[in-house]
Amino acid sequence: MAEHTLSGARRGQKGPHGALIPVFDTHCDSLQRDLDLGHDLGTSTRGHLDLVRGREGGLAAVVLVCWCDPLHLEPGQLGARERTKHLLARGHQLLGRHPDQVRWVGNHQHLTEAREAGQIGALFGIEGGHSIEGSLENLEWFFERGVRVMTLVWNNHLDWIRSCRDGAGPNIPAGLSSFGREVVQTMNRLGMLVDLSHAGEQSFYDALEVSSAPVLVSHSGCYALHDHPRNLRDAQMKVLAQNRGVLGIVFCTPFLDAQARATESRLRETKEYQSISGFNPTDTFLQQAEWLQSQVKPLPLDRVLDHICHGVDVAGIDHVGIGSDFDGIECTPDQLSSAACYQALAVGLAARGLNRADITKILFSNSQRVLAEATGPGTRAAEASLQALECPKVSCGTPPG
Ligand SMILES: [Zn+2]
Numbered sequence: 001m002a003e004h005t006l007s008g009a010r011r012g013q014k015g016p017h018g019a020l021i022p023v024f025d026t027h028c029d030s031l032q033r034d035l036d037l038g039h040d041l042g043t044s045t046r047g048h049l050d051l052v053r054g055r056e057g058g059l060a061a062v063v064l065v066c067w068c069d070p071l072h073l074e075p076g077q078l079g080a081r082e083r084t085k086h087l088l089a090r091g092h093q094l095l096g097r098h099p100d101q102v103r104w105v106g107n108h109q110h111l112t113e114a115r116e117a118g119q120i121g122a123l124f125g126i127e128g129g130h131s132i133e134g135s136l137e138n139l140e141w142f143f144e145r146g147v148r149v150m151t152l153v154w155n156n157h158l159d160w161i162r163s164c165r166d167g168a169g170p171n172i173p174a175g176l177s178s179f180g181r182e183v184v185q186t187m188n189r190l191g192m193l194v195d196l197s198h199a200g201e202q203s204f205y206d207a208l209e210v211s212s213a214p215v216l217v218s219h220s221g222c223y224a225l226h227d228h229p230r231n232l233r234d235a236q237m238k239v240l241a242q243n244r245g246v247l248g249i250v251f252c253t254p255f256l257d258a259q260a261r262a263t264e265s266r267l268r269e270t271k272e273y274q275s276i277s278g279f280n281p282t283d284t285f286l287q288q289a290e291w292l293q294s295q296v297k298p299l300p301l302d303r304v305l306d307h308i309c310h311g312v313d314v315a316g317i318d319h320v321g322i323g324s325d326f327d328g329i330e331c332t333p334d335q336l337s338s339a340a341c342y343q344a345l346a347v348g349l350a351a352r353g354l355n356r357a358d359i360t361k362i363l364f365s366n367s368q369r370v371l372a373e374a375t376g377p378g379t380r381a382a383e384a385s386l387q388a389l390e391c392p393k394v395s396c397g398t399p400p401g
Contacts, residue, residue: 022364027218036281042101049327049339051102064125065151067087069083091124092145092386094122101119107376108375125195126151134159139183139186144384145386148192161199163203190380204217208240215370216246220248221255222237232247240319256299273291320361
């Protein structure tokens, strides 16, 4: 990994009292690198998150998401369900390659078993309801093959849910349609965690009205600190707390800070950035991210802590977690350049006066509780096992030549 991305980070740093505090990261995009670049996430890789660095940073549970670029929806392309299936298959392969390091988590009990065995618990997620292509059968198909989290919508509006991005996609009415409500109810019944990051404000409220289980807002920040559409307003955080849900604070610098957003968007306009071209879109993204990171002064860790502490002040200590968005973001904050560095958060929160029990809630236990409640007795997840998924034969994973 490029030298600059570790500058300022205290890799493998211990928690505030010497021992690692376990971490539950509610959103990471690393499966893209595994599928498109052939990175084995069970080894030390280029990028933000792999199991080796996760272990150094105290990672106990991670949601590995399958994000399908909406470009795959266009005629002649692979299709969202198929692309998602390829990503998920790479997750299955990771489990098979490194059973000593990682265990699939389909419910709360599995996470307990993973922790007892000293393994990282991997939850599989889908980022964006377009992956189910308008079908509850597809949703169940993914559930049976291990998916336990679905972000209802990404930045592209769907005909059943509006995203938080004004002007993106067709002009869909605000909120959830009756099919959208059925999706949430089906997820509740199966024991899949409903994730409302990227949802429009009305969609957020509609989903909370329907959901009988606590939800995640897996990778967002606080709107009161920076008025980015991906962040939650204080009123939303209060309703999230009533639902017993968790806001996972994201490490995405443009969401956290107005100045960082302006600087990065100016750099994206430059010839240097725009001339970067990899052998596929994931390679291009990785190279652009590394270039951008080399050009900026990293956002201070304190800014991440500000968002965590604001979340705690507004929603309460039981409703804030961590959702890095590693490998889905370009720049990382200072001291948080990779999964080896999570403990910097623990040290920073201790310096702000939080005790170990409260820090553990934020880094791990709050999200663990949401998993337990959403996959508990009465849901299919409480009993279900993982159905095998063969990796489709696709030409990816190695650079040409
Ligand atoms: Zn996202």
